[in-house]
Amino acid sequence: MTNSVMPTYGRFDVAFTKGEGVWLTDTNGKQYLDALSGIAVCNLGHAHPAVAHAISEQAATLIHTSNLYHIPLQTELADKLTDLSGMEQVFFCNSGAEANEAAIKIARKYGHEQGIDKPVIIVMDNSFHGRTMATLTATGNAKVHAGFEPLVPGFVRVPYNDIDALRMAIGHWPEAVAVMLEPVQGEGGIKIPADDYLADVRDLCTQRKLLMMLDEVQTGIGRTGKMFAFQHTEALLPDVMMLAKGLGNGMPIGACLVAGNAVDILQAGNHGSTFGGNPLACRAALTVLNTIEKDNLLDNVNTISTHIIEGFKQALSKQNDVKEIRSLGFMFGIQLTVPCTELVQIALEKGILINVTANNVVRLLPPLMINIDEANKIVAMVSESIIDFLVSQANENEA
Numbered sequence: 001m002t003n004s005v006m007p008t009y010g011r012f013d014v015a016f017t018k019g020e021g022v023w024l025t026d027t028n029g030k031q032y033l034d035a036l037s038g039i040a041v042c043n044l045g046h047a048h049p050a051v052a053h054a055i056s057e058q059a060a061t062l063i064h065t066s067n068l069y070h071i072p073l074q075t076e077l078a079d080k081l082t083d084l085s086g087m088e089q090v091f092f093c094n095s096g097a098e099a100n101e102a103a104i105k106i107a108r109k110y111g112h113e114q115g116i117d118k119p120v121i122i123v124m125d126n127s128f129h130g131r132t133m134a135t136l137t138a139t140g141n142a143k144v145h146a147g148f149e150p151l152v153p154g155f156v157r158v159p160y161n162d163i164d165a166l167r168m169a170i171g172h173w174p175e176a177v178a179v180m181l182e183p184v185q186g187e188g189g190i191k192i193p194a195d196d197y198l199a200d201v202r203d204l205c206t207q208r209k210l211l212m213m214l215d216e217v218q219t220g221i222g223r224t225g226k227m228f229a230f231q232h233t234e235a236l237l238p239d240v241m242m243l244a245k246g247l248g249n250g251m252p253i254g255a256c257l258v259a260g261n262a263v264d265i266l267q268a269g270n271h272g273s274t275f276g277g278n279p280l281a282c283r284a285a286l287t288v289l290n291t292i293e294k295d296n297l298l299d300n301v302n303t304i305s306t307h308i309i310e311g312f313k314q315a316l317s318k319q320n321d322v323k324e325i326r327s328l329g330f331m332f333g334i335q336l337t338v339p340c341t342e343l344v345q346i347a348l349e350k351g352i353l354i355n356v357t358a359n360n361v362v363r364l365l366p367p368l369m370i371n372i373d374e375a376n377k378i379v380a381m382v383s384e385s386i387i388d389f390l391v392s393q394a395n396e397n398e399a
């Protein structure tokens, strides 16, 4: 099909017209289980009644006024987010990349305030932080950089989950002002660091007065079984935390939260956004956070996550090409020994939406509200897709 949309996405040949809970319906009336939640966005499922009601009521009341004026719903959402996280202040924007841009600006200004003219931000191999110039530079993936050089100066990269490498980089770069990382690398293949890694990063940052900047765009808003993934580590608080995706359940909203040394770095005139934190987006986000609490969705994630992992381990136990099955809450990665991007189409034909990232990791990010029955369907359909794919690969190799 030719059309006038810029061809920036490789799209699957399907379009959806309706969603309800974990289910989507395509233009032919076929139903699909959505085990991806619009890439960790629709954490409450599709057409959630409370979110739909809040958005429609707010749209009929007041959508936008601009940040020239006070926005009570923005203040209410900032208070809710700081209560939930222990952070102190919030800047609102419209996407994950923008939340990260705000963090990068905070880190640079923090450096300048200490007399560092050319501040350096330490970022990770294999990371993903967005597609704007600064966030694609921060991203540890050569494919994301290709064609867009010159990249933004002031970033150095170290291997993820390697505290010695980080210690060395900090020693080597006196201009270092911040460390920016994901608590679990999502696009990078559901990479879960060692239990003590984030605490060790925090210690190094504290010793050297660097900002610890956690990109929770994918891991935040209940995705890992805590409201924010850093809360898996006792007594940890980052200096900066970035959110987007699940915060609005599909209503575009991002947030950059600060605590400790990052508080009050950005002052009037330093940063802004026309749409950021408008009444409509804030009302949606408040409803999302309240619903996660009211419906005990974190408990649901923790219970069902274990059930799903056990299900996969049983269903795939005889598959030698399944290298590892891992998860933190509802971020699941099933790593194969072979590249498996074709699996997405196989699963789509069976009626389930999944993703393959890092070439050989099946990634599942189901909505937080699924029940046991829906979880069992996900395990059965994904396992069947993986087995069909591996059998077809084996047959091709024999032929």
Ligand SMILES: Cc1ncc(COP(=O)(O)O)c(C=O)c1O
Binding pocket: 039, 094, 095, 096, 097, 098, 100, 128, 129, 130, 131, 182, 186, 187, 215, 216, 217, 218, 219, 244, 245
């Ligand atoms: C960890 C992380 N950071 C940032 C982004 C970019 O978010 P957005 O696409 O909303 O700009 C993503 C998107 O996948 C992400 O996973």
